[in-house]
Amino acid sequence: MKQETVERRDLETLLDIQNLDIEIVMETENDGSVLSELMNFKTSEAKNDELCSIFNRLFLLRKKRQKIAMEMEGDFLNRYETLKRKKGLIIAVVPVENSVCQGCNNSIPKPKLFLMRKENSISTCPHCNRFIYVSE
Numbered sequence: 001m002k003q004e005t006v007e008r009r010d011l012e013t014l015l016d017i018q019n020l021d022i023e024i025v026m027e028t029e030n031d032g033s034v035l036s037e038l039m040n041f042k043t044s045e046a047k048n049d050e051l052c053s054i055f056n057r058l059f060l061l062r063k064k065r066q067k068i069a070m071e072m073e074g075d076f077l078n079r080y081e082t083l084k085r086k087k088g089l090i091i092a093v094v095p096v097e098n099s100v101c102q103g104c105n106n107s108i109p110k111p112k113l114f115l116m117r118k119e120n121s122i123s124t125c126p127h128c129n130r131f132i133y134v135s136e
């Protein structure tokens with residue numbers, strides 16, 4: 001049980017990381033088609049500029065993410081990465097609202113919720129394995 005609980009501070013950091021991950025995915029997906037289009041053409045100066053700005057934005061996002069990740073201790077981040085990779089999730093940290101996991105819409109058992117509230121900790125959803133936290 002102890003292994004499942006993580007400090008609240010780590011949760012904030014992980015949510016920051018998740019937000020950056022979502023930004024990175026959106027940036028990559030939005031510009032994915034633009035990128036391949038740009039690559040296929042003979043690069044003019046304007047296209048080069050556009051490519052550079054996309055790469056720069058991605059580079060900055062990744063750098064920011066790396067910096068935050070370095071501040072985290074323990075294997076919390078590893079578990080987050082593994083969960084994302086194994087399940088193909090973009091959002092792997094979700095709140096519990098009205099006792100329901102907002103990732104899979106299943107109910108979280110009362111004793112688990114009780115413990116999470118009591119320890120102000122985060123846990124994992126028994127149904128979808130996402131990290132869950134009580135938001136109220």
Ligand SMILES: [Zn+2]
Nearest residue numbers: 101104125128
């Ligand atoms: Zn769930």
